[in-house]
Amino acid sequence: MLELSQIRENPEKIIKYLAIKNFKAQETVESILQYDERRRTLQKESDSCLAEQNNIAARIGALMKAGKKAEAEQEKEKNAALKETSRQLQNLLSETEKLLHDELVKLPNLPHEKVPAGKSAADNEIVFSVKELPSAEGKKPHWELCEKYGLIDFETGVKLTGAGFPLYKGKGARLQRALINFFLDKATENGFLEVQPPILVNEDSGFGTGQLPDKEGQMYFVGEDKFYLIPTAEVPVTNIYRDVMLKENDLPQKLTAYTPCFRREAGSYGKDVRGLNRLHQFDKVEIVRIEHPERSYEVLEEMKDYVCGLLQQLQLPYRVLRLCGGDMSFASAMTYDLEVYSSAQQRWLEVSSVSNFETFQSNRLKLRFKNAEGKKQLAHTLNGSALALPRIVAALLENNQTAEGIALPEVLHRYTGFKMID
């Protein structure tokens, strides 16, 4: 959620920047300014009405004490009328506040000035790419390899739940566990505090990170208790800081968490969702940082580089994209996507998304810190996948297949307990 003060001060800037995200903000900004104006007028009227009632009440108190009952009765009548007026004002006020809030929530985050304009994924800026791609010669796609080596049983997953809920088996299951441990160990070594959050969250948490309102279609919902299954650990982990006031030297806060993630992905089909390419349930290790506004972009680079480091250790060919305005998420100010190359499918698969949300989430979360002058200031929030497992597994399988089996990168050996899937 953008800050109201920001909109008041420079509505033109908001409209201009949101155009980069292909969002037409004109109307919304105008109604926000109108509602804000009305809200303040009503607030003043209501305040002075209440002030008058307070005065009268105090007078009645004094009169009662002095035993002047008749006069007190007179004052009471006055207050009855005022009370009706202020009831009406209150109604108008809360109505206006709601309208204002509803409009405010519609506006996506402003893109950072470095974010390129663009309509779709085709316009993303490639900031890094490996020079040589592995050949597809004689390579089998990962779903065939999964079957061949008995790593994943998609059919039984369908029986148990439905499409997109794979059953990992044997070395396949062990590889999952190995990757999770590897990623968590790396994050911990780099100063992230490991946490294990709930994977069901309430509505307030969904609002805090920007999934709600409007994007409930993406999440599984447990109606009985009004809980949402998390689409990413970002939701519970960032919401740890909802309604929190930090001290300046509490910054940065660095957290990491492994969680399963659940996404409905309504409407997906075809080869995009074949095998591990897109699932309804998958595993991911996430890193989250709460940062001082002055440092957040430095930190974004740092986080991106950290994830690149993981991919290097896994010896996967990868590239880094800076997303264009049209491809960025609602809440993000700048996002890097990291993609690994999947040699049999001959396509890039997104395995991480690293974003700076600036104050967009913290404004919703009321996540602030007291700065050096003792003033309260919204913190910046950032997060990134480090990493999402399924497509990493897909790329590992496809790129490392040999006649003898699938050779795993060395960093994983101590986690898997085997070097080769055969």
Added chain:
RNA sequence: GGAGAGAUGGCAGAGUGGUUGAUUGCAGCGGUCUUGAAAACCGCCUUGGGUAACACCAACGGGGGUUCGAAUCCCUCUCUCUCCGCCA
């Protein structure tokens, strides 16, 4: 799931209808004293709206109600604790 108790400022803890936005203690901040520190003493110390700044308004878990007036009374929801039941 059943019965009972509770929810107040960073924490602890008063307050049961009328200058209580809230006694007090601790913590924190500033000062006096001191070579420095401690102790002692003095002062400051909730948040949001609003204002150029004041004024003013709101908030004692959330929502609603009674009343001229509610932290204080009533209803309701949520959460916490104790006991019972069930259980990985």
